[in-house]
Amino acid sequence: KQEVTQIPAALSVPEGENLVLNCSFTDSAIYNLQWFRQDPGKGLTSLLLIQSSQREQTSGRLNASLDKSSGRSTLYIAASQPGDSATYLCAVVTGANSKLTFGKGITLSVRP
Amino acid sequence: KAGVTQTPRYLIKTRGQQVTLSCSPISGHRSVSWYQQTPGQGLQFLFEYFSETQRNKGNFPGRFSGRQFSNSRSEMNVSTLELGDSALYLCASSLGGQGVYGYTFGSGTRLTVV
Numbered sequence: 001k002q003e004v005t006q007i008p009a010a011l012s013v014p015e016g017e018n019l020v021l022n023c024s025f026t027d028s029a030i031y032n033l034q035w036f037r038q039d040p041g042k043g044l045t046s047l048l049l050i051q052s053s054q055r056e057q058t059s060g061r062l063n064a065s066l067d068k069s070s071g072r073s074t075l076y077i078a079a080s081q082p083g084d085s086a087t088y089l090c091a092v093v094t095g096a097n098s099k100l101t102f103g104k105g106i107t108l109s110v111r112p
Numbered sequence: 113k114a115g116v117t118q119t120p121r122y123l124i125k126t127r128g129q130q131v132t133l134s135c136s137p138i139s140g141h142r143s144v145s146w147y148q149q150t151p152g153q154g155l156q157f158l159f160e161y162f163s164e165t166q167r168n169k170g171n172f173p174g175r176f177s178g179r180q181f182s183n184s185r186s187e188m189n190v191s192t193l194e195l196g197d198s199a200l201y202l203c204a205s206s207l208g209g210q211g212v213y214g215y216t217f218g219s220g221t222r223l224t225v226v
Contacts, residue, residue, distance in 0.1 A: 034214055042219060043118075043202055049214040089155070093211045099145060099168050100204070100215060102155040 002027045002094045006103035013080055014111050021075040021106050023090035028068050031093040034100070035064050035075050038087045047075070047088075080110045114139065116205050116218035124224045130191040133221045137184050137205030143167075144186040145215065146178060149200040158201075161186055190223075198225045 003026045013019055023033070032051045036044040048057045048064040050073070056065040063076040073090055087107045091100040117136040125131050137144050145168075146158040157170040161180035180186045184205075190197055200222050204215040 032211060032214070034211070036217070041200075041222070043116075044204075044217040046214055046216060051212075091155075097168055098143065098160050098162070098206070098211060099157040099170070100147075100155075100211065101157070102147075104154045 002030075002092060002101045004090060004092060004101050004103040006088075006090060006106050008106065009104065010107045010109070012109040012111060015080060015082060017080050017110075018076070018078050019080055019108075021077070021088050021090075021108070023073040023075070023103055025071045025073075025092050025094075025101075027094050028071050029095055030068065031095075033064075033066055033073050033090060033092045035062075035073075036089045036091065038089060038105070040087075044089065080108075082110045082112050084108060085110050116203055116216050118201075118203050118218035118221050120221060121219065122222045122224075124226060125193050126226055127193055127195060129193050130189060131193060131223060133188045133190075133201055133203075133223075135186045135188070135203030135205075135218060137186070137203075138216055141205040141207050141216075142184055143206040143208065143211075144180055144184065145204045145206070146186070146188050147202045147204065148172075149202060149220075150198075155202070158188065193225045195225050197223065199223060 035047040050066045061078040087105040089105040091102040145160040160168040178188045200220045202220045207213040
């Protein structure tokens with residue numbers, strides 16, 4: 001059974017800091033990994049999608065990497081801003097199942 | 113293009129009642145998945161429909177059911193509501209199988225059972 005872990009559960013950083021959010025998964029037979037952002041009381045916004053054959057994806061100040069063999073992904077946020085404050089979730093699709101298995105998320109607070 | 117639309121946004125129901133939630137996927141997307149989000153359990157997979165067929169199901173009791181119509185719109189039904197069913201219910205649409213093109217989520221329906 002796939003399990004996804006995100007540690008720590010919460011993170012507070014000053015504005016302008018570069019930061020890395022970690023995600024680990026137990027079963028390396030993934031099809032892809034997707035990072036989402038969730039603002040309080042809202043739905044999920046997709047940030048980056050990494051296919052199992054890819055090593056990384058970039059979008060603006062965001063860069064996500066994937067190391068399937070070690071069961072890890074990182075989301076790098078450059079020059080953090082208060083508007084980046086949200087919960088960040090990673091999720092994987094494993095094997096033949098067309099479903100996402102989510103981590104519990106990391107709640108990020110960027111202090112002005 | 114229009115995103116994933118979920119209605120209603122908020123619902124308050126009494127224990128024992130039933131409820132139906134609706135999800136309209138992105139035009140052209142044939143896969144619709146449903147997830148339950150609670151503070152304690154996080155996001156949990158309910159079921160997935162593709163071309164009107166349930167393709168995958170999570171570990172939820174039979175009180176949770178769904179269906180998909182020929183236009184890919186999907187409904188989720190919960191019967192005999194319990195207090196523990198209070199949650200944010202999220203719908204996701206995808207172009208194909210295994211989420212090859214990723215999943216796009218709606219804004220969710222907040223269900224409160226009193």
